[in-house]
Amino acid sequence: MMKTLRSKLLLFFMTITFFSLFVIAFVSYNSQKEAMETQLERSFQLYAQGLITSVHNIIDEVSRDVGYLSANPVLKNPDASTEEIKEQLEEFVTYFSIFEHVVLLDLDGTVVADIADGRFIGYNVKDREWFGRALNGEANFAEIYFSSLLEKPVSVIAVPVTDNEGNLVGILSPYYDLVHLWDYVYAFSELQKEIGNHAYAFLLNEQGDVIGHPEEEQILTRNYLRDFNLSESILPELAASDGLFYNGQNGEVGMVRQIPHTDIFTHNWYLGVAVPEAELMSPLKNLLTQYLMIFLFVLAAMWLAIIHFSNYLVSPVERLLKAQAEFSEGHKPDPVPVDSYQEINQLSSEFNVTMAKAVERENIHKKSTLILEATDNAVFAVNTDTLEVTTFNKKCETMFRKNKSDVIGATVKDLNESSESFRSIEEHSGLIKRLETETSLEDFEFTCPIDGEERYFYILFNQLPASENEDKKEILVIISDVTENRMMLKQLIQSEKVKAAGELAASFAHEIRNPLTTIRGFIQLMEARGIGEQGNSRNYYQIILQEIDRINGIVGDLMNLVRPNGNTQLMEADVNELLEDITLLYDGQVSSSKVAIEKELDENVPTFLTFGSKLKQVFINIIKNAFEAMPDGGSLMIRTSYNVNLETVDIIFTDTGIGMDADTLENLRKPFFTTKETGTGLGMPTCYMIIEELGGEIKVESEPGKGTVFTVRLPVKLKDAGLKGA
Numbered sequence: 001m002m003k004t005l006r007s008k009l010l011l012f013f014m015t016i017t018f019f020s021l022f023v024i025a026f027v028s029y030n031s032q033k034e035a036m037e038t039q040l041e042r043s044f045q046l047y048a049q050g051l052i053t054s055v056h057n058i059i060d061e062v063s064r065d066v067g068y069l070s071a072n073p074v075l076k077n078p079d080a081s082t083e084e085i086k087e088q089l090e091e092f093v094t095y096f097s098i099f100e101h102v103v104l105l106d107l108d109g110t111v112v113a114d115i116a117d118g119r120f121i122g123y124n125v126k127d128r129e130w131f132g133r134a135l136n137g138e139a140n141f142a143e144i145y146f147s148s149l150l151e152k153p154v155s156v157i158a159v160p161v162t163d164n165e166g167n168l169v170g171i172l173s174p175y176y177d178l179v180h181l182w183d184y185v186y187a188f189s190e191l192q193k194e195i196g197n198h199a200y201a202f203l204l205n206e207q208g209d210v211i212g213h214p215e216e217e218q219i220l221t222r223n224y225l226r227d228f229n230l231s232e233s234i235l236p237e238l239a240a241s242d243g244l245f246y247n248g249q250n251g252e253v254g255m256v257r258q259i260p261h262t263d264i265f266t267h268n269w270y271l272g273v274a275v276p277e278a279e280l281m282s283p284l285k286n287l288l289t290q291y292l293m294i295f296l297f298v299l300a301a302m303w304l305a306i307i308h309f310s311n312y313l314v315s316p317v318e319r320l321l322k323a324q325a326e327f328s329e330g331h332k333p334d335p336v337p338v339d340s341y342q343e344i345n346q347l348s349s350e351f352n353v354t355m356a357k358a359v360e361r362e363n364i365h366k367k368s369t370l371i372l373e374a375t376d377n378a379v380f381a382v383n384t385d386t387l388e389v390t391t392f393n394k395k396c397e398t399m400f401r402k403n404k405s406d407v408i409g410a411t412v413k414d415l416n417e418s419s420e421s422f423r424s425i426e427e428h429s430g431l432i433k434r435l436e437t438e439t440s441l442e443d444f445e446f447t448c449p450i451d452g453e454e455r456y457f458y459i460l461f462n463q464l465p466a467s468e469n470e471d472k473k474e475i476l477v478i479i480s481d482v483t484e485n486r487m488m489l490k491q492l493i494q495s496e497k498v499k500a501a502g503e504l505a506a507s508f509a510h511e512i513r514n515p516l517t518t519i520r521g522f523i524q525l526m527e528a529r530g531i532g533e534q535g536n537s538r539n540y541y542q543i544i545l546q547e548i549d550r551i552n553g554i555v556g557d558l559m560n561l562v563r564p565n566g567n568t569q570l571m572e573a574d575v576n577e578l579l580e581d582i583t584l585l586y587d588g589q590v591s592s593s594k595v596a597i598e599k600e601l602d603e604n605v606p607t608f609l610t611f612g613s614k615l616k617q618v619f620i621n622i623i624k625n626a627f628e629a630m631p632d633g634g635s636l637m638i639r640t641s642y643n644v645n646l647e648t649v650d651i652i653f654t655d656t657g658i659g660m661d662a663d664t665l666e667n668l669r670k671p672f673f674t675t676k677e678t679g680t681g682l683g684m685p686t687c688y689m690i691i692e693e694l695g696g697e698i699k700v701e702s703e704p705g706k707g708t709v710f711t712v713r714l715p716v717k718l719k720d721a722g723l724k725g726a
């Protein structure tokens, strides 16, 4: 299957498009991905930076505000009353609303001044680390811790207060509302929620404790490092790195930054920004699906285009192949359309031309075969080396009474042995010897009996052109039966002779008749006057007169023969009636010669237009001959019959006379041929001439001693040939 041009084209183009598309998609997807990641990183950086700035601002503000408070002269004065101090503290908290509370501690760590209800008075904090540091003169932020007193996380600041001489007089300890710090963390998460993702910010201290988170319950209850099994060193590392980090344990991607220190804030706090990785990746996933869809769409479109294109390339080739196959199988395909691309068009039109030529050649071949089979000549071909017969037409089959299939491949010698008629021809023509020697192959004519009938043949030889890859020599032998031709020629010569003799005789007859009439008249006169009435002279007169009458008869017959055109008149004749009339004439003779005339006249015989008196002449001649053939009596049967299909009338005369031998039969048409002592030999030629003139024919069957049958067949419709005589 992969061997076809179509499949190869498809495979080739599809592989190419698939790979190129794949590479393009892969490269552009990856670059898009990178760009997206960078963008995401940058936006995280921006978020983190913004948050850090905000958180730092708070811490900074707190630091500055506390510095301002510690410089308060009332507080610096050791002699100031508790009331005065309280007033100052309350004023501070009112002014700087970020602070929730502030107390003054003595150097023992006991609260000596409080605001409002003074519930912290007497509370001691000397164990706290931040208090110790403050005693050492170091203002500091305490770590955020959960105050059991306030029941919430607090961030305490410790600031030493000195008198004008610089002696430590007390420790100020305000604490601010952490909500101010957390607000940024909340706000960021809320904003992210609004734009549809779950990114959030959080604050961690150095130990990994969560000190700020949108979910308040996590604050101071979770430790990031512990929860995720991370070492403490990871936070400064992440803060120093530029990029995103991936937390495989909660599936989040994020970024960590450290909050800068101030004079009094020296803790290492970290701000984190995180988002579930799936969310971060969702635009990338969308991108991937988009790419995949575009990829598939383009691939499908390409495949369609390729299939179309390969169809365009292959279909005309297939069409051509199909036509070629059909042609090889012997069908004649329709011409291949010339409507594709140039190369195939060229091929197609060349194929069409070749096909048309081949079809024409085949037609010619068929025609010549048809001619060969239809011709009236016997045609066969012989290989002159082997004497093998290679062609044998229909006429040969009938002439030699052999089947073509039996003869083809056999030699002419085999044919000579198996076919009698071929043998007869071979005997009279020496055909095989001529073919063998090949030197005397000239056309020639010969006669030879076939089925007891002498026939004339003309043989023609033709050297057949050898086909390209064969060098065998073949001779075409054409045997033409020219018997009819020769017979017609003979008849023509004969009738020409008769015509000439007739014309001559006609002029003689005229010349003879006139003096003969005169002589006869005088002899009658002499007889009547009794001139020379002695002895036998009377007898002599009789003999002279008889002989003169005989001459007259001959001349009369002669004139009938040579003037067949005379005495002609077209008339509506009834053959039966004609025959009745004639036989009436013979009635007298019948009784004396003991010849019986019988008649069977067909009533269906129609009357038809013909030369009536000439027809009468024919019938008289035939009846006269019949009577003369039965000197000792006999019977003459006259029958008529009408053939409706052929539209012919048959008049049949059957006598029981002496009959005719072959020689007489052959010479019947010849003028002056007679077997009778007193015959003229002109009766039958006259009959033939008249009947043939009327388009009819005469058939004779006779046997010596048995009798004769004359059949005159006449067409009811006068043909042109008949009218010519008029």
Ligand code: ADP
Pocket: 621, 625, 626, 629, 655, 657, 658, 659, 660, 664, 668, 673, 674, 675, 676, 678, 679, 680, 681, 682, 683, 684, 685, 708
């Ligand atoms: P003719 O009668 O003058 O001899 P035809 O031309 O009429 O000349 O006849 C030619 C010859 O044909 C006759 O001499 C005779 O030998 C033969 N012939 C014709 N008709 C018959 C017949 N019915 N029976 C026997 N011989 C016949």
Ligand code: MG
Pocket: 621, 624, 625, 679, 681, 683, 684
């Ligand atoms: Mg006669």
